Amino acid sequence: MPDINRLSLNQYTTFNWTVKEALEGCARAHLDYACLWRDKILAQGVEESARIAKELGIKISSLCRGGMFPAATREERQKRIDDNLRAIDECATLETDTLVFVCGGLHSKDLDGARQMVYDGLAAITPYAQERGVKLGIEPLHPMYAADRNVIVTLGQANDFALRLNKEFSQYETPVGVVIDVFHVWWDPTVYDEIKRAEGHIFGFHVCDWITPLPDTLKGRGMMGDGWIEIRRLREAVEEAGYTGPIECEIFNQELWDRNGDEVLELMKERYLELC
């Protein structure tokens, strides 16, 4: 059975809650962790979000999300980099050590070029992230998001990027790693090999489920147990590869968003203990 103290509410699971409401919800549910999103902390105020979390004793497991590096012009790419530097500052304020990356989609048909822009973007911010005590967690997204959200689509590719960046920045201790979300990687015939290869640079683990028929490409995730993913097998593989940090439950699902947040948290805890 998984440790309930490792469970973290990814704020988008209760999308309609503000940061304050989400953190208070976590406190009521006796959770130790929450993962916050940038749009929400900017609405609440970054300092204010940090203060509320501290007051309630909730630790921030990670901040979602940096990335979105590919862009048509050098000027626009620099703007994206600057925005990532601000996200690093926000992590420092929130006292979380992990910034999660959705690296960005295509601005032209040049897929290799976009992937190079992701690499260059991550390289550009690594020194500053280290200065602020923040690790960069590359989250490979499901290939159905390759065009519009993230050209990094497999754990193998995320591992390659992390290993290359850690070699390029070998003056730091593992500045870059991967964040593994079961929704994005479960289908991959190489996933268990790649989890092994990620040993030492796994910075996060996310749970939810793949339901059929997929209700929506973006808001199509299911609660653990409602779909097809061998969640426990993946969790055990990630642990065998040395990851013992928080386990975030991240579910984009309109039906869930329409429900009472406290009820969602109770269901999440139940399913986590039963299935993760």
Place this chain on the structure above:
Amino acid sequence: MPDINRLSLNQYTTFNWTVKEALEGCARAHLDYACLWRDKILAQGVEESARIAKELGIKISSLCRGGMFPAATREERQKRIDDNLRAIDECATLETDTLVFVCGGLHSKDLDGARQMVYDGLAAITPYAQERGVKLGIEPLHPMYAADRNVIVTLGQANDFALRLNKEFSQYETPVGVVIDVFHVWWDPTVYDEIKRAEGHIFGFHVCDWITPLPDTLKGRGMMGDGWIEIRRLREAVEEAGYTGPIECEIFNQELWDRNGDEVLELMKERYLELC
């Protein structure tokens, strides 16, 4: 520029056409090839479909589709195998040498088990396919179909299956190969390496495009040029790996289905010459 004589209409691109209408449409558009679907040939009659094609001088590039092997019981799995044997007979009647496989999805959470059932199913039908002069083309589908349509989700995995089966059935000359559809593989960081590895067992190449936002997971494909895929680069890679056979245009798209079929074929030819 690609050879117009290699272009094949996959019948589902003009979904509302019967086999007769599709073959007559191909003849009007001066196409040499069509790919037919089993539900459509069964509606038209298999012998009748073959007769019409012959009369019009249209060659059948492949039959869609065999597969759907995983099932909960041995009895049900045998039923699926029997159905695949009938599909092989249909290929022989239509005088096409290629049966395209959508291998099937999950009936339980046991993804490895389902993949083994696919292997066993293909192995069970290989000798009969050889007897009837039919090659088995494994089509890896996009990972978004892993749960409900096809547990074979990457070209690497399809290559592994084809190579293992060809080794197991080394008494025959390459009985099993892969069918490469740009929609299903374009996102894969390993796709060009895997196309090289497929040399000698590429049995088909399909074109369409990946459009955003995806209108629908099933009926969400776009006409070549309307999306993000580097189609020509993929076509050239497939040719470099030795494939010189028909190029099928397969587009599931409601908007296109609602249009006049002859217009769709003209647009398809235009885009094929310009972009494939």
